[in-house]
Amino acid sequence: MSTETNFTIGFIGLGLIGGSIAKNVRRVFPNYTVIGYDTDKEALKKAVEEGVLDRPAAELNSGFSECSYIFLCAPVQHNLQFLEQLKPYLKEGCIVTDVGSVKGGIHKKVKDLDMETCFIGGHPMVGSEKAGFSYSSDRLIENAYYFITPTEKVNTEKVKEFTSFIEELGALTILLDAKRHDAFTAAISHVPHIMAAELVHTVRNMDTEDGILKQLAAGGFKDITRIASSSPVVWEQISLSNKENIKELLVQIKDSISEMIHALDRDDHSYLNEYFKEAGEYRETVPDSAVGLMEKSYEIFVDIPDEPGTLSTTTTLLALNNISIKNIGIIHNREFEEGVLKIMLYDDVSAKRAREILQDKNYSVYERN
Numbered sequence: 001m002s003t004e005t006n007f008t009i010g011f012i013g014l015g016l017i018g019g020s021i022a023k024n025v026r027r028v029f030p031n032y033t034v035i036g037y038d039t040d041k042e043a044l045k046k047a048v049e050e051g052v053l054d055r056p057a058a059e060l061n062s063g064f065s066e067c068s069y070i071f072l073c074a075p076v077q078h079n080l081q082f083l084e085q086l087k088p089y090l091k092e093g094c095i096v097t098d099v100g101s102v103k104g105g106i107h108k109k110v111k112d113l114d115m116e117t118c119f120i121g122g123h124p125m126v127g128s129e130k131a132g133f134s135y136s137s138d139r140l141i142e143n144a145y146y147f148i149t150p151t152e153k154v155n156t157e158k159v160k161e162f163t164s165f166i167e168e169l170g171a172l173t174i175l176l177d178a179k180r181h182d183a184f185t186a187a188i189s190h191v192p193h194i195m196a197a198e199l200v201h202t203v204r205n206m207d208t209e210d211g212i213l214k215q216l217a218a219g220g221f222k223d224i225t226r227i228a229s230s231s232p233v234v235w236e237q238i239s240l241s242n243k244e245n246i247k248e249l250l251v252q253i254k255d256s257i258s259e260m261i262h263a264l265d266r267d268d269h270s271y272l273n274e275y276f277k278e279a280g281e282y283r284e285t286v287p288d289s290a291v292g293l294m295e296k297s298y299e300i301f302v303d304i305p306d307e308p309g310t311l312s313t314t315t316t317l318l319a320l321n322n323i324s325i326k327n328i329g330i331i332h333n334r335e336f337e338e339g340v341l342k343i344m345l346y347d348d349v350s351a352k353r354a355r356e357i358l359q360d361k362n363y364s365v366y367e368r369n
């Protein structure tokens with residue numbers, strides 16, 4: 001990243017995610033200046049006391065004009081209003097980014113405000129049901145996927161620079177457009193949050209006055225509903241900001257539940273067996289972590305130069321060719337001469353195609369014997 005000693009990064013919102021990224025910057029780039037603003041003065045005070053912030057900002061104004069990067073880390077709809085407030089104070093070359101779970105709305109606002117040359121969207125695919133600075137951690141985004149959604153007009157050098165910065169913080173970047181981002185996250189995050197809350201409501205409505213059901217609730221219910229404890233403000237704003245994608249999936253789920261009711265009515269063993277079998281089989285293939293254990297089959301190994309940005313270039317190349325990556329990780333033991341990227345695909349055909357595509361672009365690709 002930048003070797004400038006006066007490199008300044010600004011944070012607006014120092015909760016779970018803003019606090020975690022600010023702490024991460026402090027750990028990895030101790031000589032950068034970090035400034036922050038939050039309506040919660042306690043969070044700001046803590047961040048200064050813990051040495052995360054060099055100084056707090058009282059308002060969103062000229063205090064941010066020295067920043068090279070500004071991270072918007074409040075609930076998604078609040079982030080929109082900061083763009084307009086900050087616009088007059090941004091220095092030449094400053095990149096404004098966000099960490100919001102929905103990307104469509106902020107990209108639209110950026111376009112409306114003619115700020116496309118200075119915006120690169122972002123979204124770490126990691127977090128928890130806890131909210132606030134006290135739960136933040138300087139390792140939260142380590143080895144987590146981090147979506148990067150640049151505008152069409154932002155300079156590609158800036159995108160590369162920002163992507164390397166996020167990778168230096170320890171995350172695995174994935175370049176994506178806002179539309180696909182919002183469709184994907186509706187399925188893997190937003191609707192699951194709604195379903196978790198729905199299950200909790202079902203039990204809550206049935207519970208006795210002395211709460212016998214929640215006393216008896218076993219591991220399964222607790223596993224599947226952990227995220228129902230997430231911040232109501234954050235989730236109210238995410239749900240409304242991605243409503244079209246969410247509604248489409250909820251209608252599919254409603255239809256599927258109706259089918260289940262019919263199957264129960266007709267004692268359809270094979271429907272139920274197939275339903276659970278297919279869900280279980282797919283669930284078994286979901287990796288435990290972004291860089292989790294990698295199975296031997298369908299793996300390829302790619303030499304990559306030890307340079308910032310190469311990881312995202314490689315993954316983007318595969319994504320553009322419609323190849324889905326199941327898991328990805330950098331091998332640090334240097335079995336080969338340079339950095340080695342281990343890519344796990346879903347099947348043999350994808351592994352073969354990925355090998356051909358990368359070899360076409362002059363990458364050295366190996367398979368482990």
Ligand SMILES: NC(=O)C1=CN([C@@H]2O[C@H](COP(=O)(O)OP(=O)(O)OC[C@H]3O[C@@H](n4cnc5c(N)ncnc54)[C@H](O)[C@@H]3O)[C@@H](O)[C@H]2O)C=CC1
Binds near residue numbers: 017073099102123133
């Ligand atoms: N919670 C999670 O697991 C994840 C959340 N996100 C995104 O990160 C963003 C922040 O979420 P969290 O950190 O979880 O929430 P949080 O509740 O922990 O933190 C939000 C912070 O923003 C501050 N804030 C609220 N309104 C503000 C305003 N008008 N001006 C200045 N500061 C304001 C709050 O005081 C709080 O410190 C959201 O956009 C969310 O979609 C992204 C990935 C994961």
Ligand SMILES: O=C(O)C(=O)Cc1ccc(O)cc1
Binds near residue numbers: 124126128
């Ligand atoms: O805690 C969990 O399992 C989450 O799902 C965290 C999470 C919340 C919101 C996001 O946009 C991304 C990740």
